[in-house]
Amino acid sequence: MTLPLAARLAEARRTRSFHSLSPEDAIRDAASAYRVQAEVARLLGVGIAGWKVGAAPPPERIPMAGPIFACDLREDGGVYRLAPGEAVKVEVELGLQLARDVPAGAVSRHEILSAASSLFVGIELVGSRYLAPDAAPFESRVADNFNNAAYVVGPSIASPAGLDLAALPCRLRIDGATVTDHVGGHADGDPLAPLLAWAAVQADLCGGLKAGQFVTTGTLNVPFDMNRAGLIEAELAGIGRVTLRLET
Numbered sequence: 001m002t003l004p005l006a007a008r009l010a011e012a013r014r015t016r017s018f019h020s021l022s023p024e025d026a027i028r029d030a031a032s033a034y035r036v037q038a039e040v041a042r043l044l045g046v047g048i049a050g051w052k053v054g055a056a057p058p059p060e061r062i063p064m065a066g067p068i069f070a071c072d073l074r075e076d077g078g079v080y081r082l083a084p085g086e087a088v089k090v091e092v093e094l095g096l097q098l099a100r101d102v103p104a105g106a107v108s109r110h111e112i113l114s115a116a117s118s119l120f121v122g123i124e125l126v127g128s129r130y131l132a133p134d135a136a137p138f139e140s141r142v143a144d145n146f147n148n149a150a151y152v153v154g155p156s157i158a159s160p161a162g163l164d165l166a167a168l169p170c171r172l173r174i175d176g177a178t179v180t181d182h183v184g185g186h187a188d189g190d191p192l193a194p195l196l197a198w199a200a201v202q203a204d205l206c207g208g209l210k211a212g213q214f215v216t217t218g219t220l221n222v223p224f225d226m227n228r229a230g231l232i233e234a235e236l237a238g239i240g241r242v243t244l245r246l247e248t
Contacts, residue, residue: 006039009144012129013044016083020131027140036143037067038205046071048206050214052146053198057138063197066146067206074152074244080125081247088149089126089223092172092234094119094191095216102209104202109192112199120156121236122216123244125149126223153214154242166190169237170220175230180221191217
């Protein structure tokens with residue numbers, strides 16, 4: 001039986017509209033959130049291109065993840081068209097492309113890097129299918145693919161040799177104006193920390209971390225709000241630069 005929230009989120013995606021979350025729809029536990037993710041993917045008939053990883057708010061800090069659907073990918077240099085009334089947050093992120101499956105269980109930093117064919121710079125557009133996302137319970141936001149609206153996979157490197165991933169120079173420009181220019185910035189210090197935590201758990205119902213998918217590890221900048229057209233340029237020194245244009 002399909003959870004009502006899954007049906008409503010699938011319809012919101014089909015119509016690019018926004019759903020008013022009722023108390024009856026709200027998800028308040030992780031298991032139901034993962035069930036909704038899987039049901040939305042099934043209802044839409046979409047594939048899982050990648051994952052975004054993170055954690056529940058303090059004090060629990062339980063590892064959490066959301067799938068990134070293949071239909072939500074945009075090309076480097078491509079376009080994302082904002083729906084009427086839509087606002088997104090722009091995040092610069094470090095991602096890994098997986099060359100082989102990562103079975104659930106404790107994994108070392110070396111093992112996760114060995115499972116990756118490359119590391120890349122990415123742009124995530126954080127968005128929601130809810131009319132009032134900040135008022136939604138955290139698990140309801142996880143159910144909505146952990147607030148993923150779109151993602152761009154940018155240039156990559158084969159190995160992080162010589163790079164301190166916790167101290168990558170990060171730059172974000174909007175229409176040519178620099179809005180972020182700093183070193184590091186990940187909430188966990190090491191961007192791989194949330195991936196290592198999630199790899200051990202993999203509580204999702206979408207098949208886990210699979211070869212050919214990517215994982216994005218969380219923002220390196222203070223998320224930048226946008227609800228208008230504009231050119232986004234993100235750069236991680238030593239890895240590359242990626243662009244996306246928002247249109248209305």
